[in-house]
Amino acid sequence: MKLCVGPNRLTCASKHNNMNMCPNKREAVEASSSNLLHPETECLSCDFVSAVISRYIRRSQDQLRTGRDECLDDVEMDNTEPSSQSCEQMNILILSGLHISRPGPEGGLKGLFSNVTELYLRHNLFISWEDVATITSQFPRLDLLDMTGNRLKPPNDPFSLQRAFQFITRLVLGDMCYTWLDVLVCSILRPQLTELYCTNNSITTINSPSPDIFSHLQVLDLSRNNITCWEQVNNLGRLSSLRYLNLQDCSLQDITFPDCCIGEKSELFPTLSRLNLSDNSIRSWQHVAELDKQPALRELRLMRNPLDEGQKQDYIREMIIVNVGGIIKLNGSHLGPNERKNCEMSYLWKYYPEWLCAERESKGSQQLLKQFMKSHPRFEPTGIELRSPCHRQPDCESDTLDHAAFEAGNNFKILEIHVVGSLPHFRLTSRSH
Structure with a gap:
């Protein structure tokens, strides 16, 4: 399952035709999930256990039928009946926009949902990672956690919470007002992450992570952050496993790999094969040519940058292909045979x-x-x-x-x-x- 994170909602890769990795078609589910509590309690916060029971166990057959019509094919809703057997079969819980602020009674979900691998808690009212840890510890197979839109303070002692996040490999921290230092603190919760999504935060500077952090990271999404300077991006250049970097809409003005000359290959980003630089402020073909220094780069998105403004898109595409010799896919389409x-x-x-x-x-x-x-x-x-x-x-x-x-x-x-x-x-x- 692949994720893409926007400032306000989870979006579909097919809808935006971008390089973001996202779960297929979940917007309808989230829209329906935000209205499942009784109207008189909508403005009040609730606990996680109560929200799960209301969302997945106490729904009437009419509600199930309505929800099933609104949901899209990739979310399994047919067997959501009030039985432990049906709960065991579920692997995705979507509880976005339900005003959840706390875990709820301890053991309230004991023996239920043991096969859940993905948990979406977007746009709720959590403020403590300790509360989140109490929730995640109930799901022994949890692989993906999405906390987008919650105003969580970075944990004071992330090492003490690692056991609760020990199986998570994909973490979504979108729209949380985090700086890069906040992200590094949160990464201690699970140093073996393979995918990290930090779109639409307050990241302007990037410090080089220590060798024991992000050693397994393959996907990093920093889109919609005001980074501006490529020098900050190069501080990520020693991530030895990074395959995909999303820097869309980061106000970047330049690209440079100062460790080598044109015609040579940089030692930075040795495994990077996919890069998204759309919606930035890159104006110079000299900067585009710097990408030719990337030894593994094969897929590039470079749309809506002020490169030769007024020129036809065919010319822009031609110049990108010429300047970046290794790419085989540009802006979502493969290069033709000749x-x-x-x-x-x-x-x-x-x-x-x-x-x-x-x-x-x-x-x-x-x-x-x-x-x-x-x-x-x-x-x-x-x-x-x-x-x-x-x-x-x-x-x-x-x-x-x-x-x-x-x-x-x-x-x-x-x-x-x-x-x-x-x-x-x-x-x-x-x-x-």
Whole structure:
């Protein structure tokens, strides 16, 4: 089961078509669950045990039928009858928006719901992690806990509560006004987390976590936090298991991996394969090209950033593909069989005159060429990647060019450019000549 967390509700990946990991279609369940208490008690807080009994045990058959119609396919509601057998069969409890503030009578659910693996307590009135620990300790198989929208104070002694969270691998802390330090304190509750969702909090700075925290973390969602500076993001670069990082809508203005140069691979984020950078303030293609330093990056979302504003989306897509050489999926769609080659050839053809002008006018100083390479850091590496073992000759009769005869870099210099079909053909010589 995958999660995506928004500021006000649990949303569907299919609805937003984003890279967030979320449970399929639970909004209808949450909407119905918020109205299950009697009207005269809606404004009063209740305890967890009472809410569970009201939600899952005391519902009439009419209520069950209505709830079943409102619910979506992935939530099992058919067997929610007042029997211990049906309770044993349930693995998901959704108790969002029910004004729950405390655990309730000790042992009130003893012997019931022993197979529950997911517990959703979004937008309730909890303020103490000790109370939450009392609840989670009743579910020996609990794997996912969603506390979004509760104003929980970070625990004073998280180590004393670890036993109550020992099986949880997925934790959702969205919309809780937490700073990164608060998140680190809460992570002590369960250092072996594999997925952590902290969307829409008060995270502006990020301290490097200690080696014993997040050593198993594969998914981290920090979307909708005001982080702004990539230097803070790099403090997460030593997370050795991280596969997916969501930084959507974080006001990020730059991307940089200062530990290596263009054409080299960074030691930061060695296993990161999926990255979401949509809805930020990234303006420079030079910063986009920094992502080419990521050795494992294969999927990227980079929508709604002010990159060449006014340009067509096809051009933006082409430039992203050119600048990030390893990706196979961009903004949710896989690259076509020849899409990368076509984009790179088009890019070389488009910017070759500018490169040639800079090359000719730089002469001894190389100043213009350096400026060009700063603006187009992937120009020469792209040419190297497109080189063919069997270069075509300029008088080739074919009306297409299957491989680029283009080699560049420190050891080569472009002398001539010819057109075969609609694509460029480069003739090279060693720079020593």
